[in-house]
Amino acid sequence: MKLDNMSREELQSLQKQVTVALKNYDERKKREAQSKLEAMAKEMGYSLNDFAGGKKGKSGGAAPKYVHPENPGKTWSGRGRQPQWFKDALSSGKSAEDMAI
Template sequence: MQLDSLSYVELVQLKTDVEAEIARREQEEKAKARKQILEIARNFGLSVEDVLSKPAATRKPVEAKYRHPEDASLTWTGRGRKPVWVVELLAAGKTLEQLAI
């Protein structure tokens, strides 16, 4: 097809026809893809909800690195803000090395 031989009106009509065909084919391709995805999910025994849901992030707890010298129930992992008891002991002259487990 020689585009330079078409008139402006013919080019506009061609553009409209091409866009309509693209939209139609996009619908077909999406329907095929949806069918394939469902088939694969069924083959693996998965529901649509299983496929679309994110797996729950399982984070293992971080071990404590610091412990209060007098109250063993007070611990800190060393992450995040320092607990009040750590701040108070540091202000009293203790070091983190002295609080290390």
């Protein structure tokens, strides 16, 4: 790819694509790491919360029970109204067990 031959608009578009790709890459790697750590902890009879001090949800209430399938930063305790991401995942064919922590 010859960057010198690209217009400003093409370069800006490429820059946006690279920014999105890097963000997706980082999120994917974090999910992979979290899955591996959860599996290791489970194999030894623990959960990640046992090591992270039982991190609470945003409200300070119950600990998270479900995690967003693509964004581990979004969690839900299973109490109260279902978040939209949870409803969307269910309607796309995922089960609650698929998103359980």
